[in-house]
Amino acid sequence: MSSITLQVQTTGPAPGRATQTVITDYATTAREIELITERFDTPGSLTFTCLEDSGVAIPEGSSVEFSVEGVKMFKGYIFTAERNKDGEVSYTARDQLRYLKANASYLFQNMTLPQIIGQIAADFGLKVGAMEDTGYAFPYLDKENEGCLDIIFDALAQTIVQTGKIYNFYDNCGELCLTEAKNMFITTLLGDKSLVTDYTYKRDIDSNTYNRVKLVRKNKNSGRTDAYIHEDSDTIKKWGLLQYYDEVDENLNEAQIDEMCRQYLQYYNRVLQTLSLDSIGIPGLRAGMIIPVRIGAVDGLAVSRLMIAEKVTHTFEGDEHDHTMSIEVKDFGQLGGINIV
Incomplete structure (x- = not known):
């Protein structure tokens, strides 16, 4: 109950x-x-x-x-x-993130992600809470008629790439917050003989895996498009060519684009592992939190590992409001170096 x-x-x-x-x-x-x-x-x-x-x-x-x-x-x-x-x-x-689905146009120069969030939130009359300093300022970020939520999460993804740190943007019970993932955690172990009632484990290269990254930038001086490519020949031989393609801001320099290309390949060039857990509910657990997981029958999880919750669903049923939850976690290898002790 x-x-x-x-x-x-x-x-x-x-x-x-x-x-x-x-x-x-x-x-x-x-x-x-x-x-x-x-x-x-x-x-x-x-x-x-x-x-x-x-x-x-x-x-x-x-x-x-x-x-x-x-x-x-x-x-x-x-x-x-x-x-x-x-x-x-x-x-x-x-929650408040729903109001950020509105479209708008913004030009941000030398602004950090907390500053970008703060400006957009102020324009829509939303309440802002704690914002951790990321240490990275966007030299130039131009967004034309895009959803504000998309603008923020695009800037969030770029901040993660540029800093090598995982940040979460979320509504904390009425306040928009930005927190590094390592500062959001539970110590309760989930897995064998500990709360979990069922699980599903999946491996795939079908949904979000790339072994070639191609980033292009329009060149005003030449009138052509400059291309930057990083690839992994070994996984291309094993899986075939899986290309990630995107157009980047023309104000980024060659070194910035090349580094972005390298980091994108480092992140996406892997087998995507997804684990879905059904368990007894834990009050306060939400997406973005780090959770310790141990499941002996899953490769790499025989020993407890720290994982990040991508999606959390809490369910309360019956007159006693019996509390259960389902958790989805991905990319087991993406949390290297996180220490919650």
Whole structure:
């Protein structure tokens, strides 16, 4: 049994006043609750189902806060409501990242990722929390009519490549935060005889593996396109040619592009390993966190290893709100050097 609070704040007309604010705890009435966080590109979401006497009781835009065992896990706003013929209404709330799906144009010069996030957040009236200094400033970043969330995550990916450090951008219960992954961790071991009830392990070079990286830059002086290529002949012989192609900012110099090309190959030239775990729920665990995993039957995991959670789904079911979760982790070899001790 899990102790939860699911508070919904609604605002509406009141006799003799313009509006009134009402806070209702839906913990005892919510039949199913699901909380999903992902490390890249996707707002956090909380979905819960209630039995309503008539209509839809919670209006769009209402604030939702969710806690488990006293641990705050989500703050967001109602975006959708679906009602069936039996009176069951499924509500879905999204966190602040949802508002960053709007398109905009920006030109950033000599600005770090925290500064970029801060400027965009201010333009959209979003609340910002702790932002760790990455130590890398973009010489020139020009974005024209792109989604703000895409702009930020593209800058995040480039920052990871340039610094060699893994950072997470996320909404921490109502505050936009940027944190180095090594500072987000749990010490509870997941795996053999420890919380995990089932798992699926997959290896592939089909979805996100490249053994040649080709980056191109428009050359204003010559009118041609300059190409920069790094490749691994050994894996090309084994797997065939798998090419990553992208156009980079024309203001980057040759050394910067060549280094970016090298680091992209280093990252993508591998067999992608994916592990999906089903386990008993841990309050507070979210995507981006480092978790220790040990599963004897999986190559490379017979000894406990630190892994990063790409996607975490918490599920609460039944009258007792039984708490389970599923976790997806990838790229076992990408966390070398992370020490959480």
